């Protein structure tokens with residue numbers, strides 16, 4: 001039987017107490033399975049990503065593939081620094097809409113918050129696997145593909161915009177995707193920011209992969225969500241008989257963490273700062 005995957009949080013807004021890791025608003029996870037190592041997202045800065053990889057004794061050149069959840073800077077900011085020491089021709093998995101310009105609007109001010117590299121630069125340094133369909137990265141590990149059905153609220157921000165012609169419109173987060181990883185008793189859903197909405201992403205994975213989800217980890221974008229919706233999310237997760245672990249971090253928010261903890265209990269809901277190794 002194959003060995004269980006090892007999954008560690010490399011970058012998060014928080015770090016494990018007493019660790020020498022650095023924290024920043026961002027996210028990165030490393031997944032190790034028998035056939036290779038995959039980095040999911042790159043945090044906000046190369047300095048934090050490379051420091052934390054070094055502290056955890058992970059050589060960037062030992063990473064076999066990269067998957068990017070969506071274009072935002074707090075998930076792609078470490079990319080330019082990573083590509084230096086990473087192996088040439090690193091396979092990169094993402095949605096084709098990753099390259100679209102992303103903006104944050106605060107009053108009259110606009111800030112670019114998308115990918116920090118030009119498409120041509122990325123194409124020259126990696127082997128791009130861009131698809132809106134689920135893609136296998138390694139045996140037992142897939143992208144979700146685009147979350148096409150979104151009846152539940154998305155994890156959106158009123159500040160996030162894209163250009164459509166000469167207009168700015170709310171970002172539809174078409175690029176947003178998560179990872180699905182086979183673990184002993186089912187599937188782990190590993191989220192980046194979950195802009196497509198946690199419940200929409202869960203339904204998508206249940207529909208496409210047709211296996212029980214036993215764990216959820218990563219950014220769930222529940223920060224700022226109404227208490228009604230938090231209760232609805234908690235109740236929905238409570239009704240998932242297969243669910244054994246939830247590791248919310250990054251953009252999940254303290255209120256959501258405590259709401260899920262209350263609904264599901266401390267055996268299931270665990271903190272997930274940088275340095276956490278998931279106990280699955």
Ligand SMILES: [Fe+2]
Nearest residue numbers: 070072193195
């Ligand atoms: Fe985001």
Ligand SMILES: [Fe+2]
Nearest residue numbers: 074193219251
């Ligand atoms: Fe994020």
